[in-house]
Each structure stands twice: as structure tokens, then as C-alpha cells.
Amino acid sequence: MISVVLIGAGNVATHLFKAFSLSNQASVNQWYSRTLKSIEAYKTQVEITDNLSQLKDADVYIIAVSDDAISELSSKLPFEDRLVVHTSGSVGIYDLDKKLKRGVFYPLQTFTKGADVDFSTVPICIETIKKTDYHILKQLGQAIGSKTHRVNSDQRSALHLAAVFVNNFTNQLYRVAHEITESKGAEFDILKPLILETANKVQDLSPYVAQTGPAKRNDKKTIKKHLKSLDSEHHRTIYELLTTSIKKTHGTSTGSATKRSITKNN
Template sequence: MIRITLIGSGNVAQHLIKAFAKSESIEMVQAFSRQKEALTHLLDSDTITTDFSNLKETDLYIIAVSDNAIAEVSKQFPFQNRLVVHTSGTASLDTLDSKNRRGVFYPLQTFSKNKEVDFSGIPFCLETENESDYAILETVAKSISNSVFPISSEQRKALHVSAVFVNNFTNHLYQIGQEICDEHQVPFEILKPLIQETAQKINILNPAEAQTGPAKRNDSNTIETHLEYLTNENQKNIYKLLTQSIQHNGKTF
């Protein structure tokens, strides 16, 4: 059984605590939080510490804090030569203090406090400085997920940027779509089957093959009608930019 200490109390930390609690090969020995109350609904109070000097010896320390805090947190560990990893999609392995063995334990998923996730399908991107530490991380990841990949810091940056496009930016476009619907008293619910079909399509088609719409068809009349209809300048600019991008990247019909 692998003994784990988790540092942090945000979305990622809380979801990991829940996932590890279901694993028979993981023992959550301790968690660090600046405020105990942030984790008492998940762990016994005695398991939570607010003092780095009270950290117990375990096999793995997972830092699940904001990217800006990773370096400072790793410096505060009162020990050396233990396996310390972070969960960031963008911070390099070198962000961690070199007094300990360093690694990355990155779950590529969006986490919200009020939305449960199934970790079995979440890809984990792992990186370590040596093979024996990778084996530990791989065991931990496979105890909660069926999707585990060795990914370098440079590759992880590419993944994270890609994830912003396919997740954060796409969700923002959903928000714009809802704003347009709300402005004209149209139920946003009507668009949800379309959203779901588009998302499901890339399970069998690559995104270029799945692309449809007036920009793909070079339907200039429809494009102009849409632009005339939109009154919000920000929405117009986004529409123009995305239309140009679609037309630039593929054949038009």
C-alpha cells in the first residue's frame, strides 16, 4: 500500500481525496490545509495539519495548489530526498525544490466543487526524474484511473494549451450562445442536443472532418446575415475571427 500526503484544499485536492478514499492500494495518511475547516467534511480532523513541520513521513507528497504557489510550498517541506509531485498542467518539473525527488501527477480534467467526476476515465500525465519514482506514480494513478501516460513538461504545456481551446474557450462560446438566446427569449435547452452531438462526433471523426457550418461551406450570405444580426461588438469580433480561422484551415465548399 502506498502512503500519501496531499497538500492543498481546492477543487483538485478535494476530488483526489475522494478518489483515493475508494482505492484499496492507497492510504491517505495526511493532508495539509491552511484552514482545517476546508477539509473536515472529507477527512478526520486529526489527519489534517496546518503546519509543514508536522508533516509525517509517507511515500508520496502531492502538491495540489495554484501554480503560483507550487515553488514556495515545495521549499517549506522540512525534509529531503522524498518524492514530491505537483498536479499542474503548465508548471515544469523544475518548479519543485530540488532538495526532494521531483515529479508531476497531472489529471487532465476540469474540476468543479459541486460536480462529481469519474476518475476511471480521467487521463493522468506523469513525469519523474527516475524510473523507480515513475513506477510509484504509475501505481497510484492506475489505482484510480484506466488512462495513464508518460508526458514530458514540454508535452504537458502543449496539452494544457490545447485543453484551454477545447474546454475553456468552448465553454465561453456556450455562454455567448446562451446570452444570445436569453436576449431573444429563446430557451437555451434547444441547443443542448446539438452541443452533445458535436462533442460525441469527435469519437469517430477528427475535428477537421467534423467541421460544418457557413464558414466551412463559404456561405457568405449567411455569414453576412449573422454579422448584421449581432449587435454586440465583442460577439461580432469573435464570430469574424472564428469564421476566418475555419476558412483558413480547411477547404471551403
């Protein structure tokens, strides 16, 4: 049984606590938050504290706080040579205080309080300095049913950046689409099967092969019509930017024999 102390009370910490609570291979010995009220609802399930000097012994200490607070918080931990990890995709492993055994336990998923998360579908990206620490974190990830991936700092940073594109930016495009449908009294919900099919398609095809639409086929008439129908200058800018990007990716305007062949086969 791997023992864990959680440090932080945000979305990631809350979902990790719930996942560990369901595991028979890992357990949370204690949960720290500088504001007890944030985790008071769980006091009957786990010991809670707002005092760093009272932290219990554990195999792994997981810091799940805002990126800006990780370094300073790790320096305040009242012990040395214990395995302490953070859950950030963008903060460096060396931002943790050097008195500690340092690692990263990064669940690559979007977390929202109140929304259930199945950790069997959440990849855990692991980075450590020592091999022995990696094996502990791998076991910890497996204890909550997750598939683990060993990554280095550059790979983790790239994954975090890519995640912004596939999650945050995509969600903003959903919002733009909602504004467009709303402006004409159409139902956004009608688009949901298309959203699901688009996500499902890239499970088996590369995004390059899966691409369709007027920009890829250089349908100038449709593109012009779309731009004319957009009332918002902001929406037109986004449309033009993404259309240009798709054209550049697929060589729509270059006449490349290779690109034409790929387009024809798809």
C-alpha cells in the same frame, strides 16, 4: 498500498481525496492545508494538519495548490529525497525544490467542488526525472482507475494549452450562445443535444473532418445574415475571428483541389 499525503485544499485536492478514499490500492495518510477550516469537514475521515513540520511519512506527497504557490511551498517542506509531485499542467517539474524527488501527477480534467468526477474517465499525465518514480506514480494513477500517460514537459505544456481551447474557450462560447438565445427569448437548452453530438463526434473523427457549417462551405449569404443579426460588437468580433480561422483551416477561399475533394467526401 501506496500512502499519500495531500497538500492543498482546492478542487483538485478534494477530488483526489475522494478518489483515494474509494481505492483499495492507495490511501491518504494525512491532509495538509494552511487553513484547517478548509478541510475540517474531512477530519473524521483523515488526519488533518496546518503544520508542515508535522507531515507524516508517505510514498508520495501531492502538492495541489495554485500554480504560483507550488515552488515556494515545496521549498518549505521539512525533508529531503522524498517523492513530491504537483498537479499543474503548466508549472515545470524543476520548479519543485531540488532537494526532493520531483514529479508531476497532472489530471487533465476540469474540476468543480460539488460536481462528482469519475476518475476512470480522467487521464493522468505523469512526468518524472527518475524511472523508479514514474512507476510509482503510474501505479497511483491506476489505483484510482485512471489511464496514465507518460509525457515530457513540452508535451504537458501543449496539452494544458490545448485544454484551454477545448474547455475554457469552448465554455465561453457556450456563454455567448446563451446570451444570443436569451436576447431573443429562445431556450438555450434546445442546443444541448447539439453540444453533446459535437463532443461525441470527435471521439471517432478528427476535428478537421468533423467540421461543418457556413464558414467551411463559404456560405457568404448566411455569414452576412448572422453578422447583421448580432447586436453585440463583441459577439461579431468572435464570429468573424472564428469564421476566418475555419476558412483558413479548410481553404474555403483558395479553391484548392485537395480541400475541395475533402469537403466533397465529407
